[in-house]
Amino acid sequence: MADHYDDLETRDPALREAALFERLPDILRGALTAPAYAARLKGIDVESIRDRKALAGIPVLRKAELAALQKASLPFGGLVAEAPGSFSRLFTSPGPIFEPEAARPDPWRAARGLFAAGLRAGDIVLNTFSYHLTPGGFIMDSGARALGCAVIPAGPGNTEQQLDLIEAYRPDAYCGTPDFLKILLDAGAESGRDTSSIKRALVSGAAFPKSLQEAFFEKGIDAYQAYATADLGFIAYETSAREGLVVNEDLIVEIVRPGTGDPVAEGEAGEIVVTSLDPCHPFIRLALGDLTAELPGRSPCGRTNARIKGWMGRADQAAKVKGMFVRPEQVAEIGRRHPELGRLRLLIERQHETDVMTLAAECEAASRILAEAVENTLRSVTKLKGIVMLVAPGSLPADGKVIADERG
Structure with missing residues (x-):
């Protein structure tokens, strides 16, 4: 079984950094065609943004601002130049915040994280993230199908019906919150239902303490966690090394001092800021309001991208x-x-x-x-x-x- 999704995951970090910043000016030029980005980037020479120091000179866009921006300029707050009809799906999340899904395979970059959790072509995945209006279910669904997996679009809740599905389809893997996986396993044990087919899990959306990870392992389930958002999809994911979360490809992740856009010292905790190299829907220095810290060195799993500790609390400490x-x-x-x-x-x-x-x-x-x-x-x-x-x-x-x- 291959250890890595592709060669990009193991390339020299300097080559990755050079490739990201070689592409960034094109993304910024495209962003300028959207009115809100044209205003935010006014006076900035986008051709000069070719390293992290230059990128840090661009003001951060706070996720907390998105709802107000979008209310003033429906549906995407002037941050997207493409018409809504050019996307494949259109969602809304609490706020409300409106999110488009790009019309391409694995638009939320989930396949790498699912691959790192052990999913492979031919596996059957029970996906319990919601498919109703929000992108959560489709983030996992599109990534799993990009790997060649069959997906059961179960959504959350309906425990008895989920147990019926597990016994009928015998899924290899679970996607959803860790809490709901525990509910399913406990309900199955209490009612004598067979859930033993589930051997792997990719969980997100809630705390995943080591005690719960060990409880799943005792039941024969190797569970991994991912850090993902409805705006950006998969940002970072856990690997077999179990040492932090590896940052996804095609993203530039910064850790900044809360309330500023200033990068913190190496290893210091701060707010996660992400720049996505998505020409259809770029995010330029989106401050997510979550705290984390970068881990030193490389992952023992062989992936060479930066690693973060995972979620460490909220940065918007008002x-x-x-x-x-x-x-x-x-x-x-x-x-x-x-x-x-x-x-x-x-x-x-x-x-x-x-x-x-x-x-x-x-x-x-x-x-x-x-x-x-x-x-x-x-x-x-x-x-x-x-x-x-x-x-x-x-x-x-x-x-x-x-x-x-x-x-x-």
């Missing part, structure tokens, strides 16, 4: 203090106004029945004058009074958390 929202972007603005500061962390506590903010700021040369200046900036930016505590460089945790709400 908190309401005394009736007003405080956001990571505001903390980042304080850092911009005081470049002598390093990493920042805003701690929110409850003391004597009132909200108290303390901004911890790393600094080489602390002084009372600087602390007072930062306090004034904190008040100016947030419209709230807070305490500033200057600390030594490297003393704040590199966990991607910009606002720590400790009020319980």
Whole structure:
């Protein structure tokens, strides 16, 4: 059995990086034909965007902005030049956010992740992700069929009927949330139904703790996880190495400090930002609102792309203090106004029945004058009074958390 989907997965990382950034200017030129991207990229020489440093100069597009953009300019917020009729399927996700599916095989780049989970041509896949309006079911379906698998489009729920399908078709693999797989297995065990045909699983959409992974393994199921979104499809996927998630091909993934578009230091946690090289529906520096960190080195499985730790929490750490929202972007603005500061962390506590903010700021040369200046900036930016505590460089945790709400 082949270990890798194709030779792209094992190429030299420098060759991959060069290939991605050689294609990027073409993608940016195409994006300029969409009105919203034309406005966002105004004044930027797209021909010069040929490395990560140059890419970091483009403002991030926050996923949280998509619903408002699309409401103002239906259906795709002016970010897509193609007419809706040129796509194969048209979806909506909560928000609402409207998503088109490109008219090509494996449009969501799922086949690699399914292959890494052990799926092969001729396998039968029970797909329990929803096929109703949202792209989840079709993301897995299209990837599995690209591999030559037969797919049972089961969708979620209807446990008894799912058990009927399992006994009738004897699927080799499961796709869906880990929680629903547990429900199926438990229901099958309680009612004496045979679910033993399922030997592999690709799960997503919910936490997949090691305890649950081990519970599946005890039942003879080798389960892997994927990090995917309705906008981009498969972003990263687990492999047999079980050491983080390998970034998918045809994507440029950055880890940035929350509230900014600035890349973090190597290994530091931050927000996931993705640029997709999809000429039909490009995303240029889409900030997903999720935290992760890049792992050092290469995967023992032989794949040479970057690896991420997986989901580590939310980057959009907005908190309401005394009736007003405080956001990571505001903390980042304080850092911009005081470049002598390093990493920042805003701690929110409850003391004597009132909200108290303390901004911890790393600094080489602390002084009372600087602390007072930062306090004034904190008040100016947030419209709230807070305490500033200057600390030594490297003393704040590199966990991607910009606002720590400790009020319980």
